[in-house]
């Protein structure tokens with residue numbers, strides 16, 4: 494896996510993009526937070542209010558800045574999007590996933606996936622995300638990215654994810670999903 498120093502035409506800093514099999518992806522980190530509430534296991538997702546994916550229910554996370562580590566990015570994004578302050582030691586790796594958008598390659602992303610226990614922490618809504626707990630058995634799939642059912646159930650079951658998603662020309666449907 495070769496690292497790119499940036500993508501022509503973008504203001505990306507070194508380290509914010511990587512190339513895999515000749516395709517450039519922006520590095521992002523996602524973190525799924527869990528709690529048990531009244532005996533029911535729940536996961537924290539959020540309604541995206543601004544930026545990429547506005548209107549969808551998404552996992553907390555976002556772009557990895559500059560030379561920041563993926564874990565540090567996950568901790569920072571969780572704090573920014575939910576107000577919940579984790580430490581790096583709280584966060585467990587849950588695998589990785591790439592999303593490529595052949596019709597819009599500037600949207601390609603490679604995500605480091607993480608999970609963490611939220612304990613009794615209460616999320617608060619910010620400008621970018623309106624966080625909400627969902628029962629793990631009843632996720633709002635219709636409001637989420639269409640690739641979610643291909644990989645999120647495995648992650649919820651505790652299996653490491655190694656997935657490559659290719660989006661269809663409409664940038665909405667899934668063209669192919671390969672899970673290792």
Ligand SMILES: Nc1[nH]c(=O)nc2c1ncn2[C@H]1C[C@H](O)[C@@H](COP(=O)(O)OP(=O)(O)OP(=O)(O)O)O1
Nearest residue numbers: 521522523543544545546554555556592602638640
């Ligand atoms: N097909 C897909 N399925 C999915 O579940 N999540 C996806 C996805 N394609 C992208 N994402 C996620 C990864 C990343 O966390 C998020 C987009 O990153 P950001 O939230 O950082 O975007 P923004 O445009 O809001 O960024 P900023 O303007 O830097 O805040 O969308």
